[in-house]
Amino acid sequence: MSETIIKLLIAIVAAPLVGAIIAGLDRKVTARMQGRVGPPILQPIYDVLKLLIKQPIFLNRVQILYAFMHLAFMMLTLVLLILGQDLLLTLFVHAFATISLILGGMCVRSPYSRIGSQRKTLMLLAYEPILVIMVVGIYLSQGSFMASDVVAAGAKPLLLSLPLVFIAYMMAMAIELQKSPFDVASSHHAHQEIVKGVTLEYAGPFLAIIEIAHFYEVFLLFAVVYFFWAPYNLANAAVGMALAAGAFLFHIVLDNTFARLPAMWIVRFMWVIVFLMATTNIIWLYRLGTI
Amino acid sequence: MNDINTLALLGVIAGPVIFAAAIYFTKQTKLRNILVLGAALLTSALGIFIAASPSANVYPDSWVVYAGAGLEIVMTLAVLAIAYNIRSWAVGLFGTIQLVLVVISEFMHGESSIGPAFVVDDLSRVMVAIVSVVGSLILVYSIGYMKEHEHHAPATARSTNTFMFFLVGFIGAMNGLVLANDMKWLGCFFEATTICSFVLIGHDRTREAAKNAARAILINSFGGVALTIGAFLALLKGSTQYSGILYHADIIAFSFIALAGLVKSAQMPFQSWLLGAMVAPTPVSALLHSATMVNIGVYLVLRAAPAFVGTKLMYFIAIIGAFSFAATSALAIAQSNGKKVLAYSTIGNLGLIFTCAGIDSPLGYSAAIMLLCFHAVSKGLLFLCMGTIEQKIGSRDIEDMGSLLREMPLTTVITLIGMASMLVPPFGMLLSKWLAIEAAISSPIVLLLVVIGSALTVLFWAKWIGRITTVSYHPWYTIERISISKQSVLAILATIVVIAGLGAILLYRDLFVDIAIRAYQGTYISQSDMKLFEAAGNIPYWPFMAFIGLALVAGILAYFTVNASNVRAPFLCGENVPGSTKTYEFRSVKDSSHLAWSSSLYLRHIFEESKTTMWANLIAAVIILSMFAAIGVL
Known part of the structure; x- marks a missing residue:
């Protein structure tokens, strides 16, 4: 019981803090790459705290409900994962968290926000099959859908059997982190868009809710990278950390070298090149007959 | 098998049909509505009773089998009459093939030890529960729906009495179909649902409705032919019943029954009849074309799945x-x-x-x-x-x-x-x-x-x-x-x-x-x-309940506590038009007000029906042909 409580505390309290720090580091490193000093590393947390005490401006009430649903389902994703639940189910919960955000952007009469939402839908369409295939790959290499079995002692590192799926996941992750060239739905950078996308009509505490959900998601995405190298052993954990750090740098470099691409281009890229890559890996596993 | 169960079985099939007949001849609207309500209550009660009762079989007296055979011929003749009525030679051809096969099979004898004509097992109980409960609710709904529909339906539309006759009668046929084990009864109810579907799709008798109804009966009677061929092939090997086909693992006969199922469940490339069926009044779409009738196909396959592992x-x-x-x-x-x-x-x-x-x-x-x-x-x-x-x-x-x-x-x-x-x-x-x-x-x-x-x-x-x-x-x-x-x-x-x-x-x-x-x-x-x-x-419930509950509570709390003074207009392409009740107009060039509107995402350049359907149908047809090739029919 106490173990469950500790796990829950990690999922609910520690995760967003780590996520916020990663986001802060992201801004700092990006700034340094562009020859700027950059904000303090804790800036994302300051931003959220400030947003929370601002005037609660809103357009309609449905919008608020969707923001809460976005956060709740994002938290649920992390909780299910840390409790060692079924990965596919967790993935569906995560998809619904994203759908809530999409609906939040759609339910107001602002064309910009709606366009942002529609692009986000396309992005979801682009990466969701890749994630499902990743889970299938994990099943084929570990013989179980349960997250707890993947991290169990003695499990061999996923990266060894799923190298192409890992690359595919990097692409999917870039979309979810809203990194260029995949940041069509909403970007962190002012130079990419004149009017913000899906979160345009959110302000004050409601925007803070979405930001917090984003911290959860950042943590989640990097945690998955980490688990590509089986943990529960210090040496492995170090490799996992290094992997996550490598992914972090990769996304920042990616973000700074590319300009955004058209949404449909991204869908085609993901569904043709990345999808084939991941599928190749899966077929390879089928041929190996691990199942 | 005790008498109460047999009665319930009979009631859930014949009950709706009897009610339907009464409804057809009722002049008063009020009385008709009461009868529809009565049919709904009776069917749902009996349906739930059957769903809750233990598995049972009804072994036929010989008259039961003969009745099934007779009714199948009647249904086939009805299809032929429709074919004449809509002047469709294809439907006529399908009907004739069916009639010939059914009549020939009258003179052939199946196994001497025959199994039950009607079976109440897990699968049919699930189906009866769905048909009776969801079906009855849709019947009740249609009382209110048709009252309004009468007002703005085209003048050509059939009477609501006819509509209700077929809608209520359909539920009996559908229940019969999922309970039947005898192939004759199965074929008879299969045709009955096809006919109900035809009449109900064409209810408004507009040009479009007539066209789509004709297409529905064309495609579905093709399914009927496949079913009859399947039953005939099974009979050649001696089984007169679905359970017999499964017992002998008669894969050739079953492949035709599965084809009938694919047609009835509107799988590609047979989907066009279901899309056309959407011209019907909505209770029809709800009852026949989503909740019950289209399940026949999956039901037939599910029933057989364990036998063909x-x-x-x-x-x-x-x-x-x-x-x-x-x-x-x-x-x-x-x-x-x-x-x-x-x-x-x-x-x-x-x-x-x-x-x-x-x-x-x-x-x-x-x-x-x-x-x-x-x-x-x-x-x-x-x-x-x-x-x-x-x-x-x-x-x-x-x-x-x-x-x-x-x-x-x-x-x-x-x-x-x-x-x-x-x-x-x-x-x-x-x-x-x-x-x-x-x-x-x-x-x-x-x-x-x-x-x-x-x-x-x-x-x-x-x-x-x-x-x-x-x-x-x-x-x-x-x-x-x-x-x-x-x-x-x-x-x-x-x-x-x-x-x-x-x-x-x-x-x-x-x-x-x-x-x-x-x-x-x-x-x-x-x-x-x-x-x-x-x-x-073992999926734990509490995280789902906790977080969804949290979101709902927080959302609802926010819903009622937000202050109207914090409401803002959305950001548009320019200054919002003040005082406009529609908050999505903005000031454009020369102060003219413009409507900001963005449509939803349809990706028509990729998924347009007219372009995609042909290719998809082609691929689906190839898959079905390879299915027959794989088991050695082709």
């Missing part, structure tokens, strides 16, 4: 289903006609059920039955909502549903519940989809098609939900006025959806798993299947 036929059925699922999910994206989106989604979900059945493992079987139940209830509800919306706003177009939440809050919330049940994790549909993917893991092609399909479904649901929840801020809501029969049925169905959806895991663990294991008794159940059964039963 590991055959190529089942594998191909899984692929056809998965392909239909992926293709219709793509086609639905380009549709802005709400009923058509629902129709495509129905075909897709039936395809998914075929997939689960075709995977032919207990896990797949349990997922199929779960999907069947949840889909019937959710889709029935969504169609009824669609009908209510259409009668109010006069359009089926998704783009016209902009401010529904304000105009008809109750129906919109119920619609949202229905849509959420298709999309949100703890509800049944998503659980079934999840199980479907896990069950499909052993066949990669099926798996990839299901993955693609389920990614595509998100696109049209999200778009639609986004459109109907789009509102400007309003401090108050209008109170919706809809007839009591519609309102109560929507409320009851929505309640069923919510309760069953939230209890999906329990239902799965305590009901569907048992059914699947019983169905596959005697066959080997793999270790990984058992593990997944256990995993599905």
